[in-house]
Amino acid sequence: MYMKEIYTDSTPSTLHTFIQQNPLGVLTTAIPSSTHPLLQSTHIPWVLDIPPPSTADNSNAVKLRGHIARANPQCAAILDSLATQPESILPTEVLILFTSPYHSYITPHFYTTTKPLTGKVAPTWNYAAVQVYGRARIYNPRSEGELGEQASMFLDTQLRDLSAHCEGEIMGYTTTGTRDTHTHNNPEEKPCPRAWTVDEAPDAYINILKKNIIGIEVTVTRMDGKFKMSQERGEGDREGVLKGLDGMGGDVARGVAGMRWTQNRVPPPASEDARPRHPTFGFVVTLAGPARVPQKQQPKGLKADIGAGLTQDGLLLKKLRNRPRRSDRARLSSSPISPCPSCASHGRLLIPDPSFLHRPYKKLRTPKLPWQVPAPKLRETGNHHSNTMKSTTLLSLAWAAQSAYSLSIHERDEPATLQFNFERRQIADRSRRKRSTASADLVNLATNLGYTMNLTLGTPGQEVSVTLDTGSSDLWVNGANSSVCPCTDYGSYNSSASSTYTFVNDEFYIQYVDGSEATGDYVNDTLKFSNVTLTNFQFAVAYDGDSEEGVLGIGYASNEASQATVGGGEYTNFPEALVDQGAINWPAYSLWLDDLDEGKGTILFGGVNTAKYYGSLQTLPIVSIEDMYVEFAVNLTAVHLEKNGNSVSVNNSATQFPIPAVLDSGTALTYIPTSAAASIYEAVGAQYLSEYGYGVIECDVKDEDFTFLFDFGSFNMSVDISEMILEASSDMTDMNVCTFGLAVIENEALLGDTFLRSAYVVYDLGNNEISLAKANFNPGEDHVLEIGTGSDAVPKATGATATGAAATSTASSDKSDKESSATVPRSQIVSLVAGVLVGVFLVL
Incomplete structure (x- = not known):
């Protein structure tokens, strides 16, 4: 000054x-x-x-x-x-x-x-x-x-x-x-x-x-x-x-x-x-008298640079929220914030408590969430997600007014179901393209992938490609004039070109744990996919952000980004809209990712496909937090490892298990507590890179007979080690160095795609349940059954067993033999990675 x-x-x-x-x-x-x-x-x-x-x-x-x-x-x-x-x-x-x-x-x-x-x-x-x-x-x-x-x-x-x-x-x-x-x-x-x-x-x-x-x-x-x-x-x-x-x-x-x-x-x-x-x-500082503005003269909707509003009781300055890279928005309040007259009339500046000013824009109330992992760097969903969970967690059950039933499946001539096919495709890593080095990309190539699907928005339809995410709840796409566009590969939405567009508000802001974000407007328009049309459907259009591709979040409605805004609340999101507009009968869907080599999968809304899993579905309750359902989390009691059919010692510490484990399709890796992870890393010869938050392993270990058993108390889910070893860049793979799909986290577990590919998962939002079965990578003809709303048991299901035999049956596959790459001793993996990174720095 x-x-x-x-x-x-x-x-x-x-x-x-x-x-x-x-x-x-x-x-x-x-x-x-x-x-x-x-x-x-x-x-x-x-x-x-x-x-x-x-x-x-x-x-x-x-x-x-x-x-x-x-x-x-x-x-x-x-x-x-x-x-x-x-x-x-x-x-x-x-x-x-x-x-x-x-x-x-x-x-x-x-x-x-x-x-x-x-x-x-x-x-x-x-x-x-x-x-x-x-x-x-x-x-x-x-x-x-x-x-x-x-x-x-x-x-x-x-x-x-x-x-x-x-x-x-x-x-x-x-x-x-x-x-x-x-x-x-x-x-x-x-x-x-x-x-x-x-x-x-x-x-x-x-x-x-x-x-x-x-x-x-x-x-x-x-x-x-x-x-x-x-x-x-x-x-x-x-x-x-x-x-x-x-x-x-x-x-x-x-x-x-x-x-x-x-x-x-x-x-x-x-x-x-x-x-x-x-x-x-x-x-x-004195005031000659309190400001008294007659009720009929109170300003309404007036904008002011200082973001202040005069009320009958005096000055109230309310910061609505912090919006990075967007113009400041000011709002006038027409009523005091304080709940009692003497509190409102003191005429002093009101400042929200720090938990409001700096809270993540997605509210967090879940204890022990995977966001506490020490800065993991890998993200399978690319530009808009972190490997750690991206979702909000302040949830109130959208279907609480309905009676809770067990998962009920019915066979009908024309089941009320909707099937989407999606593919696994490469996505540029938004969070790292701003970095001055290319080190992360060398080991991270395998995880910069997302499961994407196509939708059309507006009238006439504008095609967009979005990433499927069970860990969030908003559909958002980039606007045609977004700061990150032209979005040639993923499409964009132009509200001016749609005759059915209506504006809702400009309060959309979503932020993921890696710092990536999107901000813009909420709108209503027509959404079409397959043979279904959703009219007057609410979604978000981003005009600023970091990602060229949008997200289709299919979690609980109370998981929406709007919950973190001042005066925000729930709106009817994608799963609920399918029910409300008669496309399906119940807010539930099943997910099948296929194996790692195929790069495709399907999601079936309102039904299950029995051809895509072995045995019977084992149903688990979703963990509630303070009587609220906050994430797709179930209790995980232990993680076991077998080699050649024999048990390998894993330290499933009683202080770390059982723990809530979140099933999230938007996360590339699987995260488990340190005690168990350390035992497994030693057994398979993996090396943990703390700087990047994940491990590396010899690529040819995928041909060894290691099997992971995820213990849910009454049954186990098996995952072959081949699903846990991801190819990195070609330079690293040529040296027999791959990314290990199991990473470290404290006090919780996160079951990402390296786990989900081996499971057939039914997400039942209406009953607050998760059902699991062993995925069949070689399904025959589809056999689709509708998920009903009754209290009948799952057809042909024997229920969860102590041994989990049905759930742990191993699927055979016709994978072709691959030539062995030149091997490198495990002791040299870390130094080899470091050497490659130094080489890249010299080139840059």
Whole structure:
């Protein structure tokens, strides 16, 4: 800032108090990068740490603590810059700017003395701000070892302190549930919400939030305040400014009018209705009276750059949400946020608690989700997914009003079912194409694949290709003018070219764990596929994002991205729309991915195909969380390994099993806890690459007689090791190095495509059940049965057995023999990978 002496105040106590009462500061970084802008800024709420007066060393300097969302591009630039900074301190200083909500345009008409006499006046703006420079230390909770533990503890403290400060100082709430009369000058102790604490949120929810943010601690090197309140004018002009602003009405104008620079020693005007909005700090803030806007005159739908709205009770500034790479949207609120009159009338700036400001846009409440895996790098679904689960988890069962039945299958002449064929195809890896090196692509080629299918949208129909995902719940496609298009390979949607298009809202935002995202509008239009037409179907059109291909999410409706928006709620998504419009009778579908070599599969809505599995379907209940069904998760009790029919010792630690295991077609690999994974890696000779979050293995191990047995308590599901070994790039495969399809995760399990290819899976959203059988890779003629709504047992099913014989029968296949590639000793795998990566760096 330009610091003119008459406006400047560097008194520490004044600046500290200003920051404490206006904790939302703009963090600006200047980080040279080939993939990110040099200058980036983000609004962040901060906690100010003031050392005792007796301490003067740098370790006890004034510090600011904050946190920033990992998906924020500024965060990506910060983390990239730390690659060469072993102490996790940014190489350049950062700037943080704090401003007061009270600021206003000053018209020359307010200068009642100078203007009539000389006319030498010009308009200006009155405001107050504090700028802070300092060195920033970064706390990354995904760091390994001691650094990760320190980051976790830092974020625990940060979230608690920030929430306590905002709940107490800004909202005036107390632990007793009464108004803080000292802070808000309210002599009456009227009931108000008790101050919210972090401990009220589920631990798992907070842990997930922590995984998706990084902590920032700024050691202050310089701090200056600028309080521009017309103090350069003569007394007559100053009084004219005060009267002019007061006459404008409204809390903002009156707040500016009430600001008096302390050097003038002018006491605030007395008034019966005067109510200080802030304690004195550098300038005095008073209001001559509360803003009173008649109900009929309240603005409706008006837009304002500051995102504020006047209500009958005063100023309410509500940040609806953070939208990366889109223009800021402001909303006016027509009713107070606070639930009691005395809470709403205090006229102070309202700031959402940190769990709102920085939560993932997909709500997370599930304990022990696979998002906690340490930064896995591989993603089979390519541009829009991570190998870790991508789904939201705040779920309320869409079909709760209906009675729960067991899976019922009926044979009819014309079953009400719909079958889609999809193919496994290569997809560019969006998250890595912005990287400066090509290292990830060398080992990741096999996992940059997605199961895609074609749909048409609009009238006339516009064909798009979307990736099938059981782990999310929205259908979204790219708009024709999307920032990532032209989307030649996957198609796009042009709303202007459709006669049946209607706009719903502009609140679509979805974010996946790897930081990939899409943002745009919700719309209604006609969707066609096969011989089915869904009219007035709601889906999302993305105009900004990272991915050229869209997603067809087929999870629970309450898993939709709209659930994380302010005022958002459920809408009828794809599985529900099929039922509502009569295409199928029940919200359920079965998935068959075929084996790894075929690269195709089918999904059957409303039915099962008995030709595609062996034995009988074994039904398991979906795990509920706090009486809510949050994901397609079932209890996994152990993972076993056999070689040549003999059991191999696997450490299924009682502290890690049983655990919920999520079945997700949008995930390439299968993740299990460390104890079991370590035993298996040793037995098969795989090597874990912690930098990438997965393992490598000799390609020819797929010809050995290893079998994985996933134990669900009453039965096992078998997976041949050949389904767990994925070819990487041609360079790596030529050296007999492949990607191992089993990766490491803590406290949970995620059953991705390396598991699902060996299973026939029925996802029953209506009954909250998963049914499994051994997949048949060589099916004969289709035999399709309809899933009904009755309580009949599954036809021909014997139920889950203790031995799981039916479920573990092995499918034969007619795979042709492949020539053996040159072998490399297992001890050389890791060094070989490193050598190839170095070679690529030299070429680049």
